[in-house]
Amino acid sequence: MPVFTDPTRLLALTAFALLSALAGADDVDLAASCGECHALAAPAPGATAADARLSEQAPPLWYAGNKFRQEWLEVWLQHPQRIRPAGHVPARHTVSTDDGDQIDVESLPEHPAFPAGKAGQFAAALSRLRPHDALVEAEDYTPGSVAMRMGTMDFRRFKGCIGCHRDREETGGISGPELAGAWQRLQPEYLVSYIRDPRAWDPAAAMPPPGLNDRAIHNLVNYLRVIAEE
Amino acid sequence: MSRILLVLFVAVLASGALAADGDALYRTYCSQCHGITGHGNGINAPHMSVVPRDHTNASEMGKRSDEDLFKVVAEGGSSMNQSILMPAWSGLLEDDDLHALIRHMRALCCE
Numbered sequence: 001m002p003v004f005t006d007p008t009r010l011l012a013l014t015a016f017a018l019l020s021a022l023a024g025a026d027d028v029d030l031a032a033s034c035g036e037c038h039a040l041a042a043p044a045p046g047a048t049a050a051d052a053r054l055s056e057q058a059p060p061l062w063y064a065g066n067k068f069r070q071e072w073l074e075v076w077l078q079h080p081q082r083i084r085p086a087g088h089v090p091a092r093h094t095v096s097t098d099d100g101d102q103i104d105v106e107s108l109p110e111h112p113a114f115p116a117g118k119a120g121q122f123a124a125a126l127s128r129l130r131p132h133d134a135l136v137e138a139e140d141y142t143p144g145s146v147a148m149r150m151g152t153m154d155f156r157r158f159k160g161c162i163g164c165h166r167d168r169e170e171t172g173g174i175s176g177p178e179l180a181g182a183w184q185r186l187q188p189e190y191l192v193s194y195i196r197d198p199r200a201w202d203p204a205a206a207m208p209p210p211g212l213n214d215r216a217i218h219n220l221v222n223y224l225r226v227i228a229e230e
Numbered sequence: 231m232s233r234i235l236l237v238l239f240v241a242v243l244a245s246g247a248l249a250a251d252g253d254a255l256y257r258t259y260c261s262q263c264h265g266i267t268g269h270g271n272g273i274n275a276p277h278m279s280v281v282p283r284d285h286t287n288a289s290e291m292g293k294r295s296d297e298d299l300f301k302v303v304a305e306g307g308s309s310m311n312q313s314i315l316m317p318a319w320s321g322l323l324e325d326d327d328l329h330a331l332i333r334h335m336r337a338l339c340c341e
Contacts, residue, residue: 160313
């Protein structure tokens with residue numbers, strides 16, 4: 001991909017993509033309303049991932065159209081609730097105490113909320129940001145089922161996802177996004193593809209790829225579906 | 231709009247020759263379990279069935295060669311008959327990063 005190694009070209013391409021995406025968004029200006037915290041364009045190549053990560057204020061939104069369910073976006077933007085119990089960069093919200101590290105809850109910002117009309121417009125604009133159509137199309141996943149007991153054991157004991165993620169309220173690690181509501185929030189192909197290779201989605205992703213085959217990934221995503229529909 | 235382009239532009243300029251920084255890497259990827267100070271008491275630790283290693287413990291860390299540390303960080307706990315809760319990092323971090331992390335752990339335990 002020689003094109004992407006040239007920063008000037010990349011900048012031009014990104015600016016163009018951004019302009020065209022924004023031009024379609026009826027009335028709302030994502031860059032002005034959200035760009036202060038959220039990345040709306042892919043990061044430049046070359047920056048080391050850890051540095052890129054530490055400079056981020058919020059999760060990237062430049063592939064939001066491939067990631068979220070639009071109906072979830074519309075509701076959440078009206079009534080935002082915390083998804084990452086320790087924030088986007090947990091180390092920034094952690095204090096070391098005699099009883100072990102604790103989250104400084106005061107330092108976690110409340111997300112801005114929007115009236116229904118605006119939320120709908122933002123959700124529609126975000127849903128047009130789809131640079132990862134190819135990743136989505138590469139997946140062949142048909143939602144299935146898994147016994148609750150097996151799924152729970154797999155997620156917690158065998159695959160170790162529980163170290164960083166909650167699969168039920170108040171159960172599990174808190175450095176990653178909560179996953180009890182992942183099925184309602186996220187598109188199924190995103191779930192499958194992201195678990196396969198987080199860096200394919202976001203070069204600054206902080207989740208280590210678990211190295212799983214299709215079948216193992218599909219089982220985990222079926223589990224996320226089962227706990228959501230419980 | 232111009233703000234984003236500016237940020238992007240600065241990011242392009244700032245990339246380039248940044249050496250692997252063990253402290254920043256440790257904070258970003260390891261402190262969530264092993265703790266900001268490396269004592270094995272990160273924010274995830276109370277939610278895990280196996281306690282993350284205390285990287286400040288000189289006698290425990292002294293039992294491991296740099297090769298052992300490299301292997302367990304790159305390939306995960308299961309590669310050394312340890313807990314699956316210790317993830318494999320080679321899919322996310324470069325060899326240079328792993329060496330910087332090992333230097334950082336040696337500083338935590340033994341300096």
